[in-house]
Structures are given as structure tokens and as C-alpha cells.
Amino acid sequence: MSRSFSPAPLLALLVLLSGCAGQQAYRDGRELIAQDQIPAGLQKLQEALQQDPGNAQYRSAYLQARERATSSRLQQAERQAQAGQGNLARTSFMSVLEIDAQNERASSGLRALEREQRQGKLLAEAQKDIDAKRYDPARQRLNAILTEQPNHAGARALLREVDEKTAPPVVESGLAKSYKQPITIEFRDAPLKQVFELIARRSGLNFVFDKDVKADAKTSIFLKNSTVESAVYFLLVTNQLEQQVMDANTILIYPNVAAKLKEYQEVLVKTFFLANADAKQVANTLKTILKTRDVVADEKLNLVIVRDTPEAIRLAERLIALQDVPEAEVVLELEILEVKRSRLMELGVAWPSSLTLTPLSTSGGVGLTINDLNNLNQRTIGVSDLSVTANAKKTDGDANILANPRIRVRNREKAKFVIGDRVPVVTTTISPGTGGFASESISYLDVGLTVNAEPTIYLNNEVGIRISLEVSNLGAATTTRSGSTLYQIGTRQASTMLQLKDGENQVLAGLINNEERSSGNKVPGLGDIPVLGRLFGSSKDDSQKTEIVLSITPHLVRTVQRPEAKESEFSAGTEGSFRRRPDMAAKAPTQMPGTVIVRSGPSAVGMQPAPAQPMMTPGQVPSTLPQSVAAPEVAPSPEPAASPLPISSGQPVPLQAAPLPLSSSQPVPVVPPPAK
Incomplete structure (x- = not known):
């Protein structure tokens, strides 16, 4: 005779044993975590979860404990990283990964530390290159840093320094050398084109004039120790002209009018x-x-x-x-605590409040007969149930509801946090008239805890927060004639505007709801006797007190x-043109030895060879140049430097402002005015 073996009892026994083992591991894990032995406690909770993977309590406890442990260590690591303690921060991030190997925040922190170390080396090398005036390698290293971290303040500052030291001149590179040449000219009521011709001879630039530039235009200009760029600029501005660079040494001059600007x-x-x-x-x-x-x-x-x-x-x-x-951002750390205390005292004897006597039928019928009424006695009169209840009850209750949300908000943006239920509210609409009908629409109302916050981040690392708190609860329900259900909703609201520093904590409290109710049920007369009145009556005292506490702490992520x-602040030209005025605050150009100052006007025509030489009158020629003054090289010009311009009687005499290639024994050629 063979017996069949059923594995069901054995499986049930194994499940029971595993459940007991999971509960023991769960309890051990909670105790270890309470003793601040986080790794060991998490390991026990994980064992409990492995014994019973579907247990929601085990999973919730494990996830919450892991989150608290990793959050505290991550905050410590980030503070250490901000303080420049890279080794300590790396150790803290590694401890987080030991608890949660998939923690992306810790992995990102380690990568950020490695990147910061690498960028620090590149920044130091770039600074050495700048000190050695090796600007191209420095720019490459700084661009490599900014590619990884566009907001790196140190790299941006050094890159600005490199840009300033290697910045191109205001004008095009082909004109830079000519534009920066020193010049000193003085003209009064001279023909405009003649002044430009003088500048052309001095600088080697070519000026091409539009056909609409007035041929008889005259100008007055007095510049000492200035530059060719400034001279051209002032001539254009004072004569309503504009320029267009055509090539490396040619400039087109045209009227500053809308049609020419478009052309x-x-x-x-x-x-x-x-x-x-x-x-x-x-x-x-x-x-x-x-x-x-x-x-x-x-x-x-x-x-x-x-x-x-x-x-x-x-x-x-x-x-x-x-x-x-x-955009500036801030993390608002909120902690909302609702403390609810209830006290109930019920003591005494509850006597029946009424006595009902009911005649009984003796004939066994449903109703009463006149004979039954005539024969009423103690056997034919019914009495309602009489019950006496002795009450001796005292109830104390304390409830704490805690919410600890962390909300990241951009500057001047609104954030909303809701904990509670959405209660349906039915609205009935009846259409009037014959054949009217009723329609119902459902809307939902948030009941519970609602927090609205709008931060404003200031430049002094302070955060202004416009915050409102609303706590609502569902009250009694009322049914209307049409069958709709209405709810009574109790609410407490508070709104304020406050300004806190980064990391400063502020507690908002005082939202208190205190309800006290007293009721009694006693026998008239007997219930009013002192002490003994407790035997002939019952009293009930009910007290409920609820307080809402809100704690808020801002943590700046990125400031303004x-x-x-x-x-x-930078120059933007004039109302009619964006062309900037040459920087007159720059270092004044050194006057070249032998620079000639040209004066033109109806009263006097002459030139001054050098600052040390006296002014000359027309027809006066200096014998020789000073021996200590060396003749500088002359910039290339399209015409011979000594060729005078054709002039007529009464015209001012244009003279070249560039120094002439003369030896110490050669006289300076001067064209005297024609005799009248």
C-alpha cells in the first residue's frame, strides 16, 4: 500500500517561517536605525524585504530610511564641496553609494569633483600662459573649461582678460595702423576736401567722395596731439557725413542721409x-x-x-x-505640523427621558374596543422599555500630521503644494419653461492642506517669499430638495510676505482651532443635588484643540x-548713429619729432616745425632743423611729399602735416601766398 505525499503543508510551513523571519529582521532593522546604525539597519530591512517582497510596510520603511540616510550624507558632501574640502566630499559621496549604489546625485557629485579638479589644473595653466603672454594656449584651455561648465566664473573672468588684451582696434585691421597715427592740425573755414587731402598725405589713406558731397563745403577743426581716427570722426560728425571702408586703405565719404545710408x-x-x-x-x-x-x-x-x-x-x-x-532658483524646505488634541469626559447615570404607556387589546384584535378601555388595569397597559445607563468614560487623543516637502522654484514663479482629498460637488441646473430639464455638473474642491509660495531672489542672497497656507476639513453633509449633497467645509487661512536669508528658518504658528462642548442629561430636581446629583444625571465634556505650525527654510541654488x-554700461553712439566716438581717454599719442602744425585762415598762414620752435609768419623760412631732432620716416603717400597744392588768391595754404625727409642742412619748403 503506497501513500501519496502532498507538499502543501510543507510550503505553508515554509511561508510561515519566512514571514516570522521577515518580521524579526524588520524589527531589528528599525531598532538599529533608531540607534543611528544606518548601514546595519538598512541591511536588516533589506533582508526583511527579500523574505517578503510584496510587503508594502517593509518596502516603505526601507525606502524612507534609505532616503533619510542618503539625504543627510548628500547635504554634508555638498557643503564640503562648496567649502573646497574635496577629499572629505569624495568620502561622503562614496558613503552614499555604499547605501544606494544607483544614487545619481552622488554619482554626479563625484563627477563634479573630478571635473572641478581637472578644471582647476586647466585654470592654473591658463593663468601661467596669460602671465607669459601666451594668449592662444590660454584661450584654448579656457574654452575647454567653458565647454564643460559654461557658468564657470573664474574661466569667464580670465577669458575676458584675454579678450581685452588681444582685442582688435575699433577700426578694421587694415586701417588700424593708419588710424592710430598722431596728427596735429588747425584749420579755420578751410575747404573740406582740402582738409581730407591733408589727412590723406599724412596717413597714407585714400578718400573717395560721393558725387553728392558739396564741393564748396568748408570746415574748421583744431586738434593737437590727436589721431587720424579722431580727426576723421570729427570731420564726419560736424559736416553730416558718413564713411564706408572699401578696402585696407580706402574710405568712401558720403552724405549722412537715409537714401545714401541704404545705398x-x-x-x-x-x-x-x-x-x-x-x-x-x-x-x-x-x-x-x-x-x-x-x-x-x-x-x-x-x-x-x-x-x-x-x-x-x-x-x-x-x-x-x-x-x-x-534664472535664479531656490529650494523651499517646508515642514507642516498639525497637532490635534482631544479630551472627552462622560460621567454619571443616564436615566430615560420619557415614559410611554400603551393600552393593550384583550380580544387579540388589531385595534382597541370600548370594552378594552373600560377594563384598563395594570395588566392591560403596556410600558415602553426603560433603560438606565451608567457612564464613566474618559478619552484623551493626540494626533500629529507631518508633511515635509522640498520644492525647487525659479525666481518669481509660483509653487503649489496640496495634501488632502478632492471632494466632488454636484451642481444642478434646471432649465425653465415647458419641457424643461435638469442637468448636473460635477466639480472638485480641494480639502486638506494647501500651500502656495512665490519666491523673489535678491542680489544680497536674500529671498522674499509670498506664502499662503490653507487648512480645510470636511464637515457635515446636507441634502437639498433636489437630492444634491452639500458639504460644510471648515477652513483656516494665513498669508504673509517675508524676507529671509539663505538658510534662515522661520516658523509660522498660531493657527489654533479650539472647540469646547458641554452637555448634560439629569432628572429634574434630583439631578441638582450636590454630589448625589451624579446618581440622577449624566454630563459630557468634549474639548478639541488643533494647531497648525509651518516652518519654512529657503536654500539658494543659483543667485541673481x-x-x-x-x-x-557702454557707449551706444548717438540718437542717429551707433558709431562710437574714438576713445579720447586713451593714452595721448606722442608727437613725432618735426611734426608741423598747419594753420589756415584769412588772417595767417604758416607752420610750426616742432613744439620748441617759434611760430612762423608767411614768407619766413627757418634756416635748418634742430640738430637734436632726427627726421622720421614718412608714411607712403600717392604723391611726392613736397608737392604743393594749386591755390588761388585768398585761399588758405594747405601744408602736409607729416614730417618731411630733410637733412639738418635742408630748408623747409613753404609755399608763400601769391602776390595781389
Whole structure:
């Protein structure tokens, strides 16, 4: 005779044993965590979860404990990293990975430490290159840093330094040398083209005039120890003219009128990809500040395309650099605590409040007969149930409801946090008239805890917070005639505006709801006797007190970036032109030895060889140049330097301002005015 073996009892026994083992591991884990032995406690909780993977309590306890442990260690590691304690921060991040190997925040922190160490070496090497005036290698290292971390403050500062030291001149490179040549000229009511011809001979530049430039235009200009660039600029501005660079040494001069500007002025098209700013807002800024009409904002790609003059494009670059900065952000750490205390005292004897006597039928029928009423006695009169209850009850209750949300908010953006239920509210609409009908619509009302916060981040690392707190609870329900259900909702609200420093804590309390109810049920007369009255009555005292406490702490993630003074203020030309005035605050050009000062006017015509030489009158020729003055080289010019210009009677005498290649024994040629 063979017996069949069923594995079901054995499986049940194994499940029971594993459940007991999981409970023991769970209890051990909670105790170890309470003793601050986090790794050992987490290991026990993980064992309990492995014994019973579907147990929600085990999983919740394990996840919460792991989150608390990793959060505290991550905060410590980030503080150490900010303080420059890289080794300690690395150890803290590694301890987080021992608890949670998949923690992305710790992995990112380790990568950030490695990147910061590598960038620190590149920054130090770039500083050495700058000190040694090796600007190209320094720029490459700084660009490598900014590719990884665009907001690296040290790399940006050094890159600005490199740009300033290697910045090209204001004018085109082909004209830079000629534009920076020193010059001293003095003209009064001289023909404009004649003055430009003098500058051309001095600098080697070629000037081409538009046909609409007035041939009889006259000008007055007095410049000492200035530059060719400044002389050209002042001549153009004072005579309503504009210039257009044609090639390395040729400049076109034309009237500053709308038709000529459209004909000669070159325009550029540049695309600006924005990282943080809004394309539409940037486009509006360019239209308002630069009066640029050809601006296209692509909101999908978040880019701005600008078509304007080179000067306007350069200004647009600076304006966009000021706007395209990351938004400031803050983490609001909230802690909401609801403390509810209830006290109930019920003591005494509850006597029946009424006595009901009911005649009984003796015939067994449903109703009473007149004979039954005539024969009423103690057997034919029924009495309702009489019950006496002795009450001796005292109830104390304390409840704490805690919410600890962490919300990351951008500057001047609204954040909302809701904990509670959404209660349906039915609204019935009845259409009037014959054949009218009733329709119902359902809307939902948030009941519970609602927090609204709107931070404003200031430049002094302070955060202004507009915050409102609402705590609502569902009360009694009421049914209307149409069958709709209405709820009574109790609410407590508080709203305020406060300003806190980074990491400063503020507690908002005092939202207290205190309810006290007293009721009694006693026999008239007997219930009013002192002490003994407790035997002939019952009293009930109910007290409920609820208080809401809100704690808020802001932690700045990114502050508002204040631009440097030289970036926030720059020259933008005039109302009619973006052309900037030459920097007159720059180092004054050194006057070349033998520089001639030319004076032109109806009263006197002459020249002054050097500052040490006296002024000469027309017809007076110095014998020789001073022996201590060496004749400098002459800039190339299209015509011989000594060729005088054809003049007529009464015209001012134009003389070349460049030093002439003369020896110490050669006289200086001067063209005297024609005799009348």
C-alpha cells in the first residue's frame, strides 16, 4: 500500500517561517536605525524585504530610511564641496553609494569633483600662459573649461582678460595702423576736401567722395596731439557725413542721409542661440533699445535672428549677453505640523427621558374596543422599555500630521503644494419653461492642506517669499430638495510676505482651532443635588484643540548674477548713429619729432616745425632743423611729399602735416601766398 505525499503543508510551513523571519529582521532593522546604525539597519530591512517582497510596510520603511540616510550624507558632501574640502566630499559621496549604489546625485557629485579638479589644473595653466603672454594656449584651455561648465566664473573672468588684451582696434585691421597715427592740425573755414587731402598725405589713406558731397563745403577743426581716427570722426560728425571702408586703405565719404545710408551702409545677419532667455522677450528688447526692425524670434528653437549694421550687431551681442543668464532658483524646505488634541469626559447615570404607556387589546384584535378601555388595569397597559445607563468614560487623543516637502522654484514663479482629498460637488441646473430639464455638473474642491509660495531672489542672497497656507476639513453633509449633497467645509487661512536669508528658518504658528462642548442629561430636581446629583444625571465634556505650525527654510541654488560695471554700461553712439566716438581717454599719442602744425585762415598762414620752435609768419623760412631732432620716416603717400597744392588768391595754404625727409642742412619748403 503506497501513500501519496502532498507538499502543501510543507510550503505553508515554509511561508510561515519566512514571514516570522521577515518580521524579526524588520524589527531589528528599525531598532538599529533608531540607534543611528544606518548601514546595519538598512541591511536588516533589506533582508526583511527579500523574505517578503510584496510587503508594502517593509518596502516603505526601507525606502524612507534609505532616503533619510542618503539625504543627510548628500547635504554634508555638498557643503564640503562648496567649502573646497574635496577629499572629505569624495568620502561622503562614496558613503552614499555604499547605501544606494544607483544614487545619481552622488554619482554626479563625484563627477563634479573630478571635473572641478581637472578644471582647476586647466585654470592654473591658463593663468601661467596669460602671465607669459601666451594668449592662444590660454584661450584654448579656457574654452575647454567653458565647454564643460559654461557658468564657470573664474574661466569667464580670465577669458575676458584675454579678450581685452588681444582685442582688435575699433577700426578694421587694415586701417588700424593708419588710424592710430598722431596728427596735429588747425584749420579755420578751410575747404573740406582740402582738409581730407591733408589727412590723406599724412596717413597714407585714400578718400573717395560721393558725387553728392558739396564741393564748396568748408570746415574748421583744431586738434593737437590727436589721431587720424579722431580727426576723421570729427570731420564726419560736424559736416553730416558718413564713411564706408572699401578696402585696407580706402574710405568712401558720403552724405549722412537715409537714401545714401541704404545705398552704402553694409548690414550683417547674425543668429543668436539663447540658453536661458526667452526669444520673444529678447527680440522686444532689441527693437526697443536698438530700434532694429529686422528681428525674428524663433520660439521653437529659442533663437533670435538680427539683420542690422555691424555697429548695431555688436551692441546686440552685449545686450543679449546681459539678458541670456540663468534664472535664479531656490529650494523651499517646508515642514507642516498639525497637532490635534482631544479630551472627552462622560460621567454619571443616564436615566430615560420619557415614559410611554400603551393600552393593550384583550380580544387579540388589531385595534382597541370600548370594552378594552373600560377594563384598563395594570395588566392591560403596556410600558415602553426603560433603560438606565451608567457612564464613566474618559478619552484623551493626540494626533500629529507631518508633511515635509522640498520644492525647487525659479525666481518669481509660483509653487503649489496640496495634501488632502478632492471632494466632488454636484451642481444642478434646471432649465425653465415647458419641457424643461435638469442637468448636473460635477466639480472638485480641494480639502486638506494647501500651500502656495512665490519666491523673489535678491542680489544680497536674500529671498522674499509670498506664502499662503490653507487648512480645510470636511464637515457635515446636507441634502437639498433636489437630492444634491452639500458639504460644510471648515477652513483656516494665513498669508504673509517675508524676507529671509539663505538658510534662515522661520516658523509660522498660531493657527489654533479650539472647540469646547458641554452637555448634560439629569432628572429634574434630583439631578441638582450636590454630589448625589451624579446618581440622577449624566454630563459630557468634549474639548478639541488643533494647531497648525509651518516652518519654512529657503536654500539658494543659483543667485541673481550681477553684471560687471563695464558690461552693464557702454557707449551706444548717438540718437542717429551707433558709431562710437574714438576713445579720447586713451593714452595721448606722442608727437613725432618735426611734426608741423598747419594753420589756415584769412588772417595767417604758416607752420610750426616742432613744439620748441617759434611760430612762423608767411614768407619766413627757418634756416635748418634742430640738430637734436632726427627726421622720421614718412608714411607712403600717392604723391611726392613736397608737392604743393594749386591755390588761388585768398585761399588758405594747405601744408602736409607729416614730417618731411630733410637733412639738418635742408630748408623747409613753404609755399608763400601769391602776390595781389
